[in-house]
Amino acid sequence: MKAQLLVSVVDDDQSVRDSLPELLKELGFDAQAFSSGAEFLASDALLHSNCLVVDVAMPVMSGSELFRELRRRSLSIPVIFITARKDEAARSRLLDDGAVECLFKPFNDTALLQALGKAFGDK
Numbered sequence: 001m002k003a004q005l006l007v008s009v010v011d012d013d014q015s016v017r018d019s020l021p022e023l024l025k026e027l028g029f030d031a032q033a034f035s036s037g038a039e040f041l042a043s044d045a046l047l048h049s050n051c052l053v054v055d056v057a058m059p060v061m062s063g064s065e066l067f068r069e070l071r072r073r074s075l076s077i078p079v080i081f082i083t084a085r086k087d088e089a090a091r092s093r094l095l096d097d098g099a100v101e102c103l104f105k106p107f108n109d110t111a112l113l114q115a116l117g118k119a120f121g122d123k
Contacts, residue, residue, distance in 0.1 A: 005120065008045045009033040010066065011055040011082070020053065027113060037066035049077050051119040053112075056083035056090070056102070067099065078119035082107065 007029045009020045014035075021031035032049075034040040038061055040052075052070075054063040061069075067079050081094050081102040091102040101115035 004030070005050040006030045006032065006045065006048050007051045007053060007116070008040060008049040009053045010035075010037055010040045010058070010063070011053075012036060012058040013055065016055070016082075023109065023112070024053075027109070027116075029116070037061035037063070037069070040066070041069065046075070051078045051080065051100075051116065053080045053082060056081050056094070057085065064094070064097075067094075067097070071098075080112075080115045080119060 007024050009017060009024070009031060011017055011020070011033070012035055017033035017035060021033045024031035032043075032045050034043065034045070036058060037054075040046060054066055056063040063081055070077055070079070078100045079098075080100050082105055083090075083102065084105045086104050091104075094102045100119045103111055103115060
């Protein structure tokens with residue numbers, strides 16, 4: 001059933017938008033990429049995404065702001081944050097706020113799969 005699960009990637013870095021969806025597809029997921037929170041919020045994927053992989057630091061709307069906007073709209077899409085900034089305190093805050101996981105870049109396939117397992121309730 002994994003092929004029916006849509007994972008949306010929101011990252012301002014073109015290389016991440018190119019590579020991460022390809023990895024997700026190799027892992028058996030459907031994937032779409034967006035360059036900003038606003039682009040994602042304006043898309044059909046907003047209502048069809050089963051999980052989001054979101055960069056913490058983006059211009060205009062940060063990953064945290066996108067997360068808050070989803071909550072404001074009462075959308076409970078599981079969110080996995082990714083960040084190049086290894087800040088354990090910020091990671092803890094995101095997890096406390098309800099994020100599924102916060103992965104530090106670069107992360108490996110295993111860490112991503114484990115986070116997706118949490119997002120989809122795999123034990």
